[in-house]
Amino acid sequence: MQTTRPEHPARAHGSAAVIAEISAGLLAPTAHTSPKFLYDSLGSRLFEAICELPEYYPTRTEAAIFAAHGAAMAQDIGTGVSLIDLGAGNCAKAASLFPLLQPAQYVPVDISRDFLTESVTRLQQRFPHIEMTPLGLDFSGGFALPDSVRSRRRLFFYPGSSIGNFSPEQAIAFLHGLRANAGDDGGLLIGVDLVKDSAVLDAAYDDAIGVTAAFNLNMLRHVNHLLGADFNVRDWQHHAFFNPHEKRIEMHLEARSAVTVRWQNHERHFASGERIHTEDSYKYTRQSFVSLLEQAGFATNRVWTDENNWFAVIYARV
Ligand code: AVJ
Numbered sequence: 681m682q683t684t685r686p687e688h689p690a691r692a693h694g695s696a697a698v699i700a701e702i703s704a705g706l707l708a709p710t711a712h713t714s715p716k717f718l719y720d721s722l723g724s725r726l727f728e729a730i731c732e733l734p735e736y737y738p739t740r741t742e743a744a745i746f747a748a749h750g751a752a753m754a755q756d757i758g759t760g761v762s763l764i765d766l767g768a769g770n771c772a773k774a775a776s777l778f779p780l781l782q783p784a785q786y787v788p789v790d791i792s793r794d795f796l797t798e799s800v801t802r803l804q805q806r807f808p809h810i811e812m813t814p815l816g817l818d819f820s821g822g823f824a825l826p827d828s829v830r831s832r833r834r835l836f837f838y839p840g841s842s843i844g845n846f847s848p849e850q851a852i853a854f855l856h857g858l859r860a861n862a863g864d865d866g867g868l869l870i871g872v873d874l875v876k877d878s879a880v881l882d883a884a885y886d887d888a889i890g891v892t893a894a895f896n897l898n899m900l901r902h903v904n905h906l907l908g909a910d911f912n913v914r915d916w917q918h919h920a921f922f923n924p925h926e927k928r929i930e931m932h933l934e935a936r937s938a939v940t941v942r943w944q945n946h947e948r949h950f951a952s953g954e955r956i957h958t959e960d961s962y963k964y965t966r967q968s969f970v971s972l973l974e975q976a977g978f979a980t981n982r983v984w985t986d987e988n989n990w991f992a993v994i995y996a997r998v
Contacts, residue, residue: 715959793816813829
């Protein structure tokens with residue numbers, strides 16, 4: 681890897697920490713970026729569009745589980761909690777539970793801060809009696825809860841199988857952190873995508889009209905903005921597949937030809953066909969995820985699934 685100074689360096693908009701994190705991943709022997717960089721404002725909108733796709737079954741399947749079993753969940757959980765929504769996005773999933781769960785406080789957390797602010801402003805008008813405390817931050821490495829949250833019974837809400845972005849080892853550490861922050865009377869309501877026929881999985885992450893491809897490619901625009909890099913999006917193509925050994929979907933961006941990308945005082949050459957690994961989405965069996973929760977210190981679990989056993993919603997308690 682060479683280091684040169686570009687003649688017209690573009691301005692970098694990311695913080696020093698973000699620039700260092702992305703640079704290290706792009707300069708690694710196998711280039712990689714964290715999936716959190718998929719979510720700028722356009723990325724969050726493209727993800728919303730993914731959730732409408734016929735191939736992308738997780739959102740629909742999870743919503744059906746909430747529709748069928750939401751009352752039972754609310755019964756188990758109880759009303760008046762502080763609902764901490766991790767990766768809240770447009771807040772639609774939590775909002776659909778408000779009538780049953782009747783939380784006293786709603787704490788949506790999302791890295792895509794502007795998108796979150798817009799969502800919460802709209803939601804507060806629909807539910808004026810629920811105290812809303814949005815947190816625009818990256819929670820993947822843990823985060824501190826404001827005092828107003830700590831004073832109440834806490835329910836962490838982590839739907840959509842976003843836990844799949846962590847490796848199983850990272851997931852245990854992350855869930856362990858939630859368990860510690862939940863307190864003795866708190867809990868976790870989590871959505872988990874289950875292992876299934878690989879054709880179903882492959883189609884869900886490589887849809888016919890290319891929305892997931894656009895979602896993946898948009899990461900390069902976002903990284904250009906954060907680093908002041910000169911990725912040409914047209915040089916890259918979306919590649920996603922189920923890896924049965926690792927039990928995960930892998931998303932990559934593959935160089936269509938040999939390209940050199942420059943930012944700040946760095947450059948990285950990519951051979952034709954070389955890839956940037958942009959996302960993992962781990963799939964679990966019901967048993968393997970319950971065992972993961974137990975390793976993270978959650979003792980009691982209640983599991984709801986759909987009729988195909990494609991997706992599970994689990995309420996875990998200390
Ligand atoms: C938001 C992480 C749950 O893994 O299914 C969708 C992201 N990536 N299509 C998933 C995603 C490509 C999604 N999660």
